[in-house]
Amino acid sequence: MRQLGSVHTDLPVGEVPFTDTELKRMAGVADSEPMPRTSLLGIIAAREALLQAGLNEEMVNEKMVNGLAFISGTTVGGMDLTEQHWHDYADGKATENIRLHEAGESTNAIVRHLGISNQQSAVSFIATPSTACSSALNAIMLGANMLRTGKTKAALVGGAESLSMFHLNGFNTLMILDHVPCRPFDAERHGLNLGEGAGYLFIEPEEQAIARGATILGYIGGYANTCDAYHQTASSDNGEGALLAMSGALRMAGLQPADIDYVNAHGTATPNNDLSESAALRRLFGDNLPAVSSTKAFTGHTTSASGGLEAAICVLAMQHGLVPANLNWSSTAEGLITPVTHTQHKPLRHILCNAFGFGGNESSLVISSTGTDLSEAPMIQLPNEQINVQMVNDEMVNSFVSSAESRRMTPQMRRVVAAARRAMEESGVAIPDAIVCATQWGCMLQSMRFLQDMIDSGEQQLKPTPFMQSTHNTIASLIAILTGNHGYNATYSQGKQSLDCALVDIRTQMSIGLIHTAMVIEFDEQVDAWDAVLQQIGDRTEDIARVHIYTNNRKI
Amino acid sequence: MEKLIEQLKAQIIEALNFEDMTPADIDTDAPLFGEGLGLDSIDALELIMLMDREYGIKLSDPKAGKAVFQSVRTMAEYIQANRTK
Numbered sequence: 001m002r003q004l005g006s007v008h009t010d011l012p013v014g015e016v017p018f019t020d021t022e023l024k025r026m027a028g029v030a031d032s033e034p035m036p037r038t039s040l041l042g043i044i045a046a047r048e049a050l051l052q053a054g055l056n057e058e059m060v061n062e063k064m065v066n067g068l069a070f071i072s073g074t075t076v077g078g079m080d081l082t083e084q085h086w087h088d089y090a091d092g093k094a095t096e097n098i099r100l101h102e103a104g105e106s107t108n109a110i111v112r113h114l115g116i117s118n119q120q121s122a123v124s125f126i127a128t129p130s131t132a133c134s135s136a137l138n139a140i141m142l143g144a145n146m147l148r149t150g151k152t153k154a155a156l157v158g159g160a161e162s163l164s165m166f167h168l169n170g171f172n173t174l175m176i177l178d179h180v181p182c183r184p185f186d187a188e189r190h191g192l193n194l195g196e197g198a199g200y201l202f203i204e205p206e207e208q209a210i211a212r213g214a215t216i217l218g219y220i221g222g223y224a225n226t227c228d229a230y231h232q233t234a235s236s237d238n239g240e241g242a243l244l245a246m247s248g249a250l251r252m253a254g255l256q257p258a259d260i261d262y263v264n265a266h267g268t269a270t271p272n273n274d275l276s277e278s279a280a281l282r283r284l285f286g287d288n289l290p291a292v293s294s295t296k297a298f299t300g301h302t303t304s305a306s307g308g309l310e311a312a313i314c315v316l317a318m319q320h321g322l323v324p325a326n327l328n329w330s331s332t333a334e335g336l337i338t339p340v341t342h343t344q345h346k347p348l349r350h351i352l353c354n355a356f357g358f359g360g361n362e363s364s365l366v367i368s369s370t371g372t373d374l375s376e377a378p379m380i381q382l383p384n385e386q387i388n389v390q391m392v393n394d395e396m397v398n399s400f401v402s403s404a405e406s407r408r409m410t411p412q413m414r415r416v417v418a419a420a421r422r423a424m425e426e427s428g429v430a431i432p433d434a435i436v437c438a439t440q441w442g443c444m445l446q447s448m449r450f451l452q453d454m455i456d457s458g459e460q461q462l463k464p465t466p467f468m469q470s471t472h473n474t475i476a477s478l479i480a481i482l483t484g485n486h487g488y489n490a491t492y493s494q495g496k497q498s499l500d501c502a503l504v505d506i507r508t509q510m511s512i513g514l515i516h517t518a519m520v521i522e523f524d525e526q527v528d529a530w531d532a533v534l535q536q537i538g539d540r541t542e543d544i545a546r547v548h549i550y551t552n553n554r555k556i
Numbered sequence: 557m558e559k560l561i562e563q564l565k566a567q568i569i570e571a572l573n574f575e576d577m578t579p580a581d582i583d584t585d586a587p588l589f590g591e592g593l594g595l596d597s598i599d600a601l602e603l604i605m606l607m608d609r610e611y612g613i614k615l616s617d618p619k620a621g622k623a624v625f626q627s628v629r630t631m632a633e634y635i636q637a638n639r640t641k
Binding site for chain 2: 174232403404462463464
């Protein structure tokens with residue numbers, strides 16, 4: 001640990017070996033411009049991706065008539081700046097830069113530095129999926145859905161995440177960080193190592209790529225996002241959500257399990273993940289397990305960026321015809337799959353890439369070496385119905401949420417869960433096909449509790465519960481867990497545009513026929529500690545708990 | 557010992573946010589996990605933190621907690637034998 005200013009220097013981390021100042025030079029960002037490390041990593045990776053896709057500025061500005069969609073997952077956002085400057089903020093020295101705390105603002109900062117002068121019109125859509133460690137794969141899925149429905153003609157999709165003291169301490173309270181390099185799928189594995197990075201894919205319709213003479217590196221074969229609906233931080237023993245995600249991705253791709261040549265596993269090396277993922281892999285593949293490896297021993301767990309990095313690793317694996325090794329493996333134990341421990345050379349036609357997150361947000365992506373026509377599905381017209389519920393009455397909250405269920409919830413979490421249940425009751429949609437949450441600041445009360453405790457205590461004796469509930473995807477996954485909903489589950493944090501992002505997501509999915517019903521949740525919390533900072537720039541947080549049910553009139 | 561058990565029950569209620577409960581509601585010998593209070597893996601981590609914070613006991617392996625956290629009584633006995641504050 002050389003860059004991160006944590007006291008826990010005994011924990012190995014997969015750091016990008018440059019200071020923020022060095023990264024700013026590489027990203028073309030002025031020294032004086034405050035910039036989250038997440039954004040710096042994102043700028044460098046995103047510019048590389050555009051360059052490799054053979055896109056110059058003129059092409060982005062003119063040829064992509066519908067504009068470029070930039071969809072970048074993150075959860076940390078600008079947390080690194082907030083933890084470094086917390087004492088300044090307490091001293092009344094907050095400036096507009098505090099807005100960079102927001103996940104969506106850290107993405108906007110990447111767009112400002114993409115090297116596209118006319119970015120206001122060239123980049124027509126920006127979204128920040130924030131489903132913890134599956135964020136980047138969900139970004140890829142939204143981009144693919146937008147291409148399939150003609151909402152955009154090109155998308156740069158993936159994720160960026162820097163290390164932060166916040167989530168290093170958070171994972172430490174969960175006691176799932178190994179003190180030596182991580183050992184995915186090994187009997188003696190003892191947890192993960194955190195990493196940082198950014199990874200993006202540039203995706204466009206095949207005919208456009210051919211027309212502009214681009215080199216096609218691979219195809220998106222299929223994908224699925226499901227919810228394990230089991231526990232906020234633990235995966236189910238039988239890997240139900242992971243199985244549903246992998247089998248859903250295969251189904252969309254029109255493939256059988258035997259068609260998969262390689263699985264890039266989530267494989268974090270926590271005792272729980274690897275056992276649960278092994279169970280899911282066995283249920284899907286039976287005795288015919290393809291080559292499986294986790295590449296996290298190379299990179300560390302880059303959390304929200306991991307799906308982007310690992311999708312890029314899969315494309316490289318396909319290009320070079322090699323299966324990357326699962327490092328640090330030496331022995332198996334009951335229930336665990338045996339990964340590939342040495343680099344294998346063989347042609348790879350179809351690769352499955354997994355990314356699983358807190359709350360059971362499970363995503364799988366199929367990357368193929370040959371084209372799959374995903375746009376065949378008939379487009380469904382959308383004069384959809386909408387039911388809105390706003391919960392304000394605390395007495396009603398108690399009739400929808402029991403005290404046993406709510407013991408860990410903040411008051412605003414209770415209100416939104418109650419609103420969700422009431423919306424299901426009123427609409428008759430008990431199990432919506434999708435649950436999508438839109439939130440500007442995320443679960444700010446628990447985030448601020450954990451941040452303040454971390455700073456006040458000097459990173460000692462922190463409680464796990466506030467960290468567990470600090471991620472933006474807490475609300476959507478909590479509702480899925482409480483209602484046993486294994487369907488699509490996503491969260492967007494894009495400032496005041498968060499709801500628009502959620503609606504683009506569900507509408508594109510409804511047009512393709514991937515979903516027929518959806519619950520869209522608007523959530524934010526009024527938090528005194530953050531208001532004390534925001535007030536210095538004339539802003540404040542507010543309580544929002546609105547739930548909308550959308551249907552396309554076909555299923556009900 | 558009885559005093560420690562009572563104190564521990566109050567600390568558990570606070571740490572795990574059992575707002576509607578009093579120490580009298582917790583059976584000293586009932587299992588904490590599974591049936592009893594129905595605690596989960598995060599509660600186990602909160603209990604490990606509680607033992608560190610209040611009694612100076614460090615459990616570095618969550619699995620080691622299983623034997624300790626069988627009931628309030630087993631927890632109290634472990635604290636009695638291992639406390640450093």
